[in-house]
Amino acid sequence: MIVKREKLSLWERLYLPAIIGGFKVTLRHFFRKKVTMQYPEEKWVVPQGYRGAPYLVRDQEGNTKCVSCQLCEFVCPPKAIKIIPPGPAGEIADRPNAEKMPKEFEINMLRCIFCGYCEEVCPEEAIFLMEDYSLTGTSREEMIYNKEKLLALGGVHNDRIRKWKRKLEEAKEQAAFPVAKP
């Protein structure tokens, strides 16, 4: 295809008007507010609902909330989560009536795609996608976060329901079984 080249008009051939027009744009931006963020020193404010790294949380009393049901491991699309259940002779759970908590809980942050399925599927509200978006490490092993690290990073979740505590209190009230004898 042949494109026909138009002849320049007189105004265009004068050259200077285009230069001046260009500098006007430059000058306008020169006096505007700067938008570049000085990244490592300056940090971005993460918007609400952002899906950052998934971490485990504790409840207000410092108990591990995860009960090792392994639904997140099951639902995780890239298979980033690996849970080792406690087994019959495992450590006693932080909340004794919740009966179990994971012996080990690993998330491979290199595999994680931050989809949030784990948070969505969790029946115990024990895992949340937090605001961390910049995860670094010097080796692949370092990028596999274990239970201890995940709990430390996750912090405390202000649980409003506190299902297990309520169950425990309910059971205590019924301790005189079936009814207290007169």
Next chain:
Amino acid sequence: MSAAAATTETKPSPPPVEKIRIKVDGREIEVPKLMPDWQGKLQPTTMLQACALAGVEVPHYCYHPKLPVAGNCRMCLVEFGLPLIGPDRKPVLNEDGTTKIAKQVLPYEPTTVRGAIACATPISTGMEIYPGSPATRQMRESVLEFLLINHPLDCPICDQAGECKLQEYSVDYGQSASRFVEAKVHKPKAVDLGPRIVLDDERCILCSRCVRFTKDIVGDDALGFVNRGSYSTLTHFPGKPFDNNYTLNTVDICPVGALTSKDFRFQMRVWFLKQTKSICTSCGTGCNIVIGSREEKIYRYEPRQNDAVNSCWMCDAGRLNYKWVGREDRLVKCGVRNPERGMKDASWVAALNEIADRLKKAPAGSVAIVASARQTNEELWLLSKLKAKLSATSDSVPRIGEGDKLLVNVDKNPNSYGARLTGVAADPMGSSLPKIADGIRGGGIKTLIVFGEDVTKHGIGAELLGKLETLIVSDILPSQTTELAHYLLPGCAHAEKRGTFTNIKGRVQKLMKAVEPRGDGRPEWEFLHDLVYNVTGQNGFVSIEGLFNQMVKEVPAFNGLTWAGLGDLGVAVRI
């Protein structure tokens, strides 16, 4: 022997079956008037059985095909109708000439449907069952609502989650939300019921399957309910723990997570487990099982229904006999002993070639083979080929233990008949072992091939093994025999290979592979095939199917069988 020697099930000609015509959800079907009950006796067909024949599943908790009917869970309530009978004792007809059906309703409330429990109500001619009607659905919804009133709903920590009938039926027939706002009744949790069973009373829906199982199947009346109403609690009799050899079956039949296995408790969620159909190898019964494994680790055995062998059950001892498969000290390297430097790792090809050279040079009669009746038919048959070529003496080790009336057999070898039928075992089994010992002592036997047995415990002591020129040992776990071996060939556990076993009643059943072999371990039939080829030059199969089909042609008792024909349940042969 002819090809007719292999028989399938011995079937007496069935007596003429009386049939009844009924309708299930408006579809007319013909069902037998009598059907086998839990003991196999013919009893009037129930609505539940009739619906199953019509291809309609009626949900149920307390009903189990192999247990007496209790009818206490009410989950199988269905709406039904019977032909209306007039005052003249004749069926009333509609205008179009069809029989008028009277739907069953409450006596003083003719607008309310009166359901019947399908598991315990016999069918009659002309009956119409409506398992899909709105009234039936409403009844199921209500029953589930009551069952869930005191259920703790702790599915995240419950081992049954994923195979829980309460979960399944709640999804299929239950309400989406609970209307119950009062406090739930709390009962004991994590009750130690016996050495292998933990009970969570809160989760129990009082179906009484476990009570009936232990009373009527095992004959150990160990469980019962105490208290009343919502406080009803399952428990064992005081001072008498629930500890018979069949307790773990109650975990399988428990429709909820009330009874859990101490062994499997909190080990793995059931939806991760790969299910492999196989055979229990702890005794001659050969109970059909499902192996649950994940990432090359076995987590549990569960019984698989086979009415010709184990019904729906298996013993606890057999069920828990899987841990050795994952033991740390498994033999994982092929080894060849060097006179100066001791045992050295070797490659399979090198070791097998060396063994074949030695065996080819061995004079006839100087070789003895000690096989194991824990090996598969195919492996024993390959050994019998070696035996024939080398004119070797061979035998296998008998194992007699305690049996019981239900499933456990006195023969603790899973494949005694395989060893006998392939001609590897002496008659009686074990009678040639002293001869082999004498042969070694006298110097006549210079080469000994041992498969899967520690012969030092069976009359051929370490000092005798030391006199041998060549000791070829294949095993899975280290023993005194493997320590003295000149050639060590790591084998596979039953869960790591395929093959067939012949049980004590002559039923040939398949093993399937659940996990990969450890280390360099190879299925015995694979390397035995290589060895037989190297020594005898015979070939003709590369797969277990081909090997099985070849064996079937050459072993008279197995004539007529095919690998595919064995199916999941096996085929009985004449023994």
